[in-house]
Amino acid sequence: MKMSKLGYFSEFLLFPPLVLLATLLAFCSSNPPQPAIWVLVYGIGLFGWTFIEYLLHRVLFHHAPVFSQIHERHHRSPLDLIGTPAWVSVLLGVITVAIPSWAAFGFGLATAATAGLVTGYLWYVFVHYATHYWRLRKNSYLYRARLRHARHHHLSNGGNFGVTTGVWDHVFGTALEGRTSKA
Numbered sequence: 132m133k134m135s136k137l138g139y140f141s142e143f144l145l146f147p148p149l150v151l152l153a154t155l156l157a158f159c160s161s162n163p164p165q166p167a168i169w170v171l172v173y174g175i176g177l178f179g180w181t182f183i184e185y186l187l188h189r190v191l192f193h194h195a196p197v198f199s200q201i202h203e204r205h206h207r208s209p210l211d212l213i214g215t216p217a218w219v220s221v222l223l224g225v226i227t228v229a230i231p232s233w234a235a236f237g238f239g240l241a242t243a244a245t246a247g248l249v250t251g252y253l254w255y256v257f258v259h260y261a262t263h264y265w266r267l268r269k270n271s272y273l274y275r276a277r278l279r280h281a282r283h284h285h286l287s288n289g290g291n292f293g294v295t296t297g298v299w300d301h302v303f304g305t306a307l308e309g310r311t312s313k314a
């Protein structure tokens with residue numbers, strides 16, 4: 132849905148304190164996680180996000196009912212702020228990530244997996260915003276992300292589904308090469 136700037140970025144206000152609070156609770160509990168393992172699981176969650184981002188964009192946003200209609204609006208009007216209300220993403224995050232990882236790893240490491248995925252997700256929201264709105268220094272990471280994502284918009288659903296990284300497009304053969312100046 133189309134949102135105000137505050138609405139669009141409210142996830143940045145809501146997610147970090149929630150994740151931080153859960154992490155503090157985990158480390159202050161009677162059975163705290165081992166810091167090194169926590170960091171490792173956090174890293175796996177962060178990297179795992181890039182794959183989820185690729186899949187969500189390639190499959191859900193371009194082919195699933197409702198999601199594809201919303202995403203189509205973004206393709207038609209890239210400068211409209213179209214996003215998910217923060218309470219919906221928090222609810223989805225709790226149901227699809229926090230609770231299953233709690234069941235799988237226990238509370239301590241579930242906070243690590245969730246924190247990694249949430250960091251990746253917020254990084255994705257930020258990078259996607261920057262690729263459409265910011266003037267970027269040539270050859271910077273964000274500039275390359277902008278070029279990659281511009282090709283995706285230009286050729287619609289032809290490829291370049293990764294926003295934060297092009298690695299999965301290379302793995303699955305959907306990387307678009309070539310030049311375009313259209314964002």
Ligand SMILES: [Zn+2]
Nearest residue numbers: 205209259280
């Ligand atoms: Zn876009």
Ligand SMILES: [Zn+2]
Nearest residue numbers: 188192202283
């Ligand atoms: Zn798309």
